[in-house]
Amino acid sequence: MKNCLFTVAFCLALAACNKYEPQGGDTPAPVFPSYQIGDYYQNDTLQGIVFFTTAGGSTGLMVSLDETFLPWCYPDHINKETGATNARDGWYNINILMNNFDLSHYPAIQWSHRKNTWHLVYDEHKPITRKQWYVPSSAELRYLLQNQDAVNATLRAKGFPTLEGKTYWSSTETGTRAAAAAHRQDDKVVINDSLKTQTFYVRAIRTF
Numbered sequence: 276m277k278n279c280l281f282t283v284a285f286c287l288a289l290a291a292c293n294k295y296e297p298q299g300g301d302t303p304a305p306v307f308p309s310y311q312i313g314d315y316y317q318n319d320t321l322q323g324i325v326f327f328t329t330a331g332g333s334t335g336l337m338v339s340l341d342e343t344f345l346p347w348c349y350p351d352h353i354n355k356e357t358g359a360t361n362a363r364d365g366w367y368n369i370n371i372l373m374n375n376f377d378l379s380h381y382p383a384i385q386w387s388h389r390k391n392t393w394h395l396v397y398d399e400h401k402p403i404t405r406k407q408w409y410v411p412s413s414a415e416l417r418y419l420l421q422n423q424d425a426v427n428a429t430l431r432a433k434g435f436p437t438l439e440g441k442t443y444w445s446s447t448e449t450g451t452r453a454a455a456a457a458h459r460q461d462d463k464v465v466i467n468d469s470l471k472t473q474t475f476y477v478r479a480i481r482t483f
Contacts, residue, residue, distance in 0.1 A: 310325045310333075310335065310483070311325065312426075313326075313429050314429070316337045316483055318483075323337030323339055323481070323483070324337055324338050326338050326419045326422045326426050327418045327422070334483065336415065336418070336419075336480050336483070337480065338419055338426060338479070339480070340433065341435065341436075342436055343386050343476070344475070345383045345386060345444075345475075345477055346471065346474050346475075347381065347382075347384075347454045347469075347471040347473070348472065349381075352381070353471050353472055354451055354452065355451075356450075356451050357371060357381075358375070358448070359371045359372050359447065360448050362412055362413045362447050362455075363415070365409050365446040365480070366406050366409050368409075368410070368447060369410065372446075373388065383444045383477045387410045387479035388409070390479055391407040408481045409446065409479060410444060410445065410446035410478075410479060411445055411478070411480045412446055412447050415445070415480060416445045416455075416464075417464045417466065419443075419478070420458070420459045420464045421459075421464055423438040423459060427439060438459075440458075442457065443477065443478060449468045452470060452471060455467070455468060455469070456473070456475050
């Protein structure tokens, strides 16, 4: 009997010694997906094509699958300087326009803005604290067109219109009556100051 009790006690002690106690450093780090230029991005209803990456591909910029064909502004507002002159950050430009002007006079900007959260369609002057869809700055548009071959391959495979042979508006105002528009020619991106009432293509971009 004593031997049986000793055996049971020994087994319990051994089990206690072998019991795994999780340590503070044992929790696995979260794994975030990594993207390359030209990859198709989808997260729930959010979709786009990656054209710029940072942090090893875990963050970056993507472009909308769709596009439109609109003027930067209507003739009644062409002589108004908006202050949306940032050449690097289109999100900055969009917020300048959204917070100080009626977007119905700026159809290219309004189109991108209406791709965002549904209630913003009805309250176009409501500040947005997190980057959503917007018209790219001239520098962001340059990145997009520099990588248009990879982007086009995915757009074509998904059945959406591609970028080649088109001029696109940026959100960067370059003068009282002009804004920057760009196209690719002979593998180079050409950016011109264009009359705001001209009609060009528009794509929206956003961070991921």
